[in-house]
Every structure is written in structure tokens, then in C-alpha cells.
Amino acid sequence: MQTLPQKIHIIDDTASVSASLKMLLESYGYDAVTHASGEEFLEEMTHKTSEPSCILLDVRMQGMSGIELFQQLESLNIIAPVIFITGHATVPMAVRAIQLGAFDFLEKPIDHSQLVFKVEAALKKFRETKSALQIEQESHKALESLTKREYQILELLVKGCANKEVARELNITVKTVEYHRSNIMRKTGANSLPELVRLHLTYQQ
Secondary structure, three states: OOOOOOOEEEEEEOHHHHHHHHHHHHHHOOOEHHHHHHHHHHHHOOOOOOOEEEEEEEEOOOOOOOOHHHHHHHOOOOOEEEEEEEEOOHHHHHHHHHOOOEEEEEEEEOOOHHHHHHHHHHHHHHHHHHHHHHHHHHHHHHHHOOOOOHHHHHHHOOOOOOHHHHHHHOOOOOOHHHHHHHHHHHHOOOOOOHHHHHHHHHHHH
């Protein structure tokens, strides 16, 4: 199995903090890159030079704030978990970040061992999310490869129709339904009808 490349992006307008975090993470073998602002990070993402696997994001920065940048990540299809970092933490701020979907929230000065622990947890989540998305994309490609007749049968199956009902609805034999149903399961990789239903639902969405 191919190892998934992982890059940690550090976004903080305090150069000394960014450099310190980059040095720390690299000492643990992580690949880290720094950005002096949210705008600089977005500029790099438009060129898709690398997909973030984890983002360390300062809350308060000159120009675009960390919260403002975070709210743009979804529209850019960035799935990397975000760990907010700040030297001015408040309970409402932390609650707000978590409500928005942040992975975690850390206060400066940052405890190095705690940061590394949380980064590893965030990377684990990224790998799991990426794997699930890849499986979903492959399943969608498989559904798109179905013939017109196979897709007609699929739609009836997910509605709960038995083979005999499908045959009657499409005016074909039960054996023909069984043949196409076998092909559908093989092409999609589904091991059961409930799994096939789930794949179809996600595809429709």
C-alpha cells in the first residue's frame, strides 16, 4: 500500500513562532511549511502545490483572521484537520472554533509534547478521511460505469424491489435480473444490498 504524503502547514504572522514550530515538527520527522498570513496560504492553495494534511492556524493575524480563513477551507475542498493556536485564548473563542469544526485548540506558549500528540492524532484523522473519500470516489466511478439496464435495475433494487418485482417492472426474466444484479455487485464492489443502497445514496447526493 502506497504511503500517503503528509504535509503540515503552519499559518502564523509571527515569524519566530512559525520557525519554532517548523523546527520542532521537522525534528520529529514531519514535513512542515510556513505561511506568514492566511492570504499567502490561499495563494499557494490556488496553485495546488501541495495538499495540507494538517493545519496549525493562528487565530489572530494581520489581515485575514484564522477564523475567517478556516471558514473558507471547505469551499476549497481542503479536508485537513485544523488545530487553532493563539496567545489570547478565551473560552468563547475555543468554543467557537470547535463549533466551526476545528480539530483542536491550543494556547501559546505551546507545550511541545502536547502539540506533537495532537498533530499525530490530526494526521490519523486525515488519513482516515482521505481513505474514505478515495473509496467513495472509486464507488462513484463504478456506478457511472453501469449500463443503462444495470442502472435501471439498481434503482429498483434500492427501492426495495425483489428480483421478481424488478423482472415484472422491466418485462425481463428473473434470470436476467440476477445476471445484471451480479454484475452490479461486482462492478461496485458492494458485498450486500444495504451497502449498495448506501453507495447509491452518497452518489445521488
